[in-house]
Amino acid sequence: MKSATQIAADVRSGTSSATAELERTLTVIEQRNAELNVFLYVDVEGARAAAAQIDARVARGEDVGPLAGVPIALKDNLCQVGVPTTCSSKILDGWRPPYNATVIERLLDAGAVAVGKTNLDEFAMGSSTENSAFGPTRNPLDPSRVPGGSSGGSAAAVAADMTAVSLGSDTGGSIRQPAALCGLVGVKPTYGLVSRYGLIAFASSLDQIGPFAKTVADAALVLEVLAGHDARDSTSLPEPAPRLVAHVNDGVAGRRIGLVRELFDGADESVVASVRAAADALRAAGAEVVEVSIPELALTLSAYYLIAPAEASSNLARFDGVRYGLRVSAEDVTAMMEATRTAGFGAEVKRRIMLGTYALSAGYYDAYYGQALKVRTLTIDAFARAYQRVDLLLGATTPSVAFALGAKTADPMTMYLNDVFTIPTNLAGDPALSVPFGTGEAGLPVGVQLLGPGRSEARLFAAARVLEIADGRP
Amino acid sequence: MSDALSRDDVAKVARLARLVLSEDELDLYTEQLGQILEHARDMNSLDLTDVLPTAHPFGVTNVVREDVVTPSLDREVVLAMAPHAVDHRFAVPRILGEAP
Numbered sequence: 001m002k003s004a005t006q007i008a009a010d011v012r013s014g015t016s017s018a019t020a021e022l023e024r025t026l027t028v029i030e031q032r033n034a035e036l037n038v039f040l041y042v043d044v045e046g047a048r049a050a051a052a053q054i055d056a057r058v059a060r061g062e063d064v065g066p067l068a069g070v071p072i073a074l075k076d077n078l079c080q081v082g083v084p085t086t087c088s089s090k091i092l093d094g095w096r097p098p099y100n101a102t103v104i105e106r107l108l109d110a111g112a113v114a115v116g117k118t119n120l121d122e123f124a125m126g127s128s129t130e131n132s133a134f135g136p137t138r139n140p141l142d143p144s145r146v147p148g149g150s151s152g153g154s155a156a157a158v159a160a161d162m163t164a165v166s167l168g169s170d171t172g173g174s175i176r177q178p179a180a181l182c183g184l185v186g187v188k189p190t191y192g193l194v195s196r197y198g199l200i201a202f203a204s205s206l207d208q209i210g211p212f213a214k215t216v217a218d219a220a221l222v223l224e225v226l227a228g229h230d231a232r233d234s235t236s237l238p239e240p241a242p243r244l245v246a247h248v249n250d251g252v253a254g255r256r257i258g259l260v261r262e263l264f265d266g267a268d269e270s271v272v273a274s275v276r277a278a279a280d281a282l283r284a285a286g287a288e289v290v291e292v293s294i295p296e297l298a299l300t301l302s303a304y305y306l307i308a309p310a311e312a313s314s315n316l317a318r319f320d321g322v323r324y325g326l327r328v329s330a331e332d333v334t335a336m337m338e339a340t341r342t343a344g345f346g347a348e349v350k351r352r353i354m355l356g357t358y359a360l361s362a363g364y365y366d367a368y369y370g371q372a373l374k375v376r377t378l379t380i381d382a383f384a385r386a387y388q389r390v391d392l393l394l395g396a397t398t399p400s401v402a403f404a405l406g407a408k409t410a411d412p413m414t415m416y417l418n419d420v421f422t423i424p425t426n427l428a429g430d431p432a433l434s435v436p437f438g439t440g441e442a443g444l445p446v447g448v449q450l451l452g453p454g455r456s457e458a459r460l461f462a463a464a465r466v467l468e469i470a471d472g473r474p
Numbered sequence: 475m476s477d478a479l480s481r482d483d484v485a486k487v488a489r490l491a492r493l494v495l496s497e498d499e500l501d502l503y504t505e506q507l508g509q510i511l512e513h514a515r516d517m518n519s520l521d522l523t524d525v526l527p528t529a530h531p532f533g534v535t536n537v538v539r540e541d542v543v544t545p546s547l548d549r550e551v552v553l554a555m556a557p558h559a560v561d562h563r564f565a566v567p568r569i570l571g572e573a574p
Contacts, residue, residue: 098551191531205530234537235530302514313491320492322564327557333569334492342494350493354484355507357491371517373527378520380531412506413513429531454532 018069091344101198118153148178173422180447263395270440313356
């Protein structure tokens with residue numbers, strides 16, 4: 001499988017064409033989608049028209065952009081004009097957005113070809129892509145196992161060589177966790193770096209859009225296109241996109257990197273071994289690696305599972321059968337809303353809406369939501385103190401390699417514990433990425449996580465590139 | 475923190491969230507939500523009296539733009555996706571009681 005960087009270079013030089021690259025993608029989707037359930041919708045006609053247009057522009061000698069002719073898969077919580085957007089929920093079945101997400105506009109402006117929409121846990125709530133109204137996605141590396149979630153479809157699209165790159169969203173680990181389980185690079189950018197305009201909101205103080213890729217350079221290439229201020233998202237950082245691709249090979253010489261005990265304690269042996277081997281590889285490349293402890297991280301799972309549901313309960317109030325999506329008829333408006341929401345939402349979404357409603361309700365607000373926001377402050381302060389002493393932090397992305405379908409669906413807490421290493425960064429608003437390093441049980445990939453302070457993406461990519469080389473992917 | 479979550483609490487929360495639960499679902503969610511809230515009680519181990527709640531991770535404050543008219547989505551385009559529209563408006567079943 002060609003990298004996105006290579007596809008763009010080939011299309012720009014005329015060695016390949018956007019049409020040829022797209023047809024290859026469509027062939028693989030045709031071969032594997034029925035088994036893996038990666039795409040909920042493939043926009044064959046729209047993608048072919050877009051590819052033909054790219055080719056015509058190349059033929060005229062135009063610069064079509066850094067992602068020239070690169071087919072890309074999009075998580076189905078991103079709005080694309082005229083293309084069904086479901087959030088893997090029955091409540092949005094049949095809805096076609098009247099506008100594009102900013103990230104989609106930027107991808108198209110950069111020459112990318114949007115291929116279709118990928119499966120997710122309903123409204124991005126889950127860690128296995130089993131909570132989808134349209135059935136689970138399977139892990140291309142072992143179809144008896146989950147791809148992780150909630151961006152499991154976007155991870156599987158790249159792992160199955162359908163596309164070289166894809167987009168996901170990460171609220172508590174929904175890009176990094178499936179990247180780890182599918183053997184990919186996955187990036188959760190700094191809060192505010194990438195516009196969320198057109199991303200259907202789950203937890204607005206945590207959600208960020210980011211890329212999946214096979215290589216660090218491809219992830220940097222896509223993120224550079226996505227980043228930068230957007231007036232249509234009031235949380236967008238008021239600054240231009242950072243240069244990322246240019247820094248991928250900066251290395252880690254002289255960097256101080258903290259190996260965080262709380263970010264691998266309790267993980268499977270093979271995961272811990274990978275994290276320690278990654279620390280050695282960074283050391284060998286000239287970094288100083290020190291062991292650190294951030295005890296405050298122990299409370300972040302609890303805080304997250306109050307803050308995210310609280311915000312979700314508010315964000316998902318808009319799905320009431322009035323303006324878009326499903327409506328189940330009833331004699332008065334309240335009964336209509338109840339019937340619509342009861343029929344439209346799946347079990348996990350209902351669970352989180354109720355948890356959030358409870359955490360925000362009179363008499364419980366201070367004890368639950370208020371307390372969680374204070375724990376969030378402690379988390380931010382604890383990370384800030386750590387970054388006074390080190391440039392980056394290192395830990396595991398997930399407690400284990402990809403697990404079997406159905407293994408963790410019986411009890412919500414068991415599933416939530418999958419996110420224990422990824423959640424802290426979301427609370428802090430800082431960037432983090434997962435990069436494959438070594439293998440674990442059954443030869444499946446292990447992801448190690450690199451974390452940095454706000455706006456440290458270039459530094460993170462450089463360190464990830466060192467690990468990529470050390471792991472045998474020059 | 476407060477006492478354990480009761481079945482009545484869950485029923486009340488479901489009503490507030492405009493969800494209808496069966497008797498079995500009430501039992502299930504009371505147990506599951508209770509477990510999650512029980513886990514959250516570990517936050518009680520800390521004295522957080524003097525800690526301020528987080529409003530924004532980077533302290534970004536309200537963002538405003540110039541008060542100028544810009545184009546918005548065309549009304550017909552938006553209404554085309556509505557479950558029911560009448561006379562260029564979203565239509566819903568009756569909200570108040572019987573018409574006088």
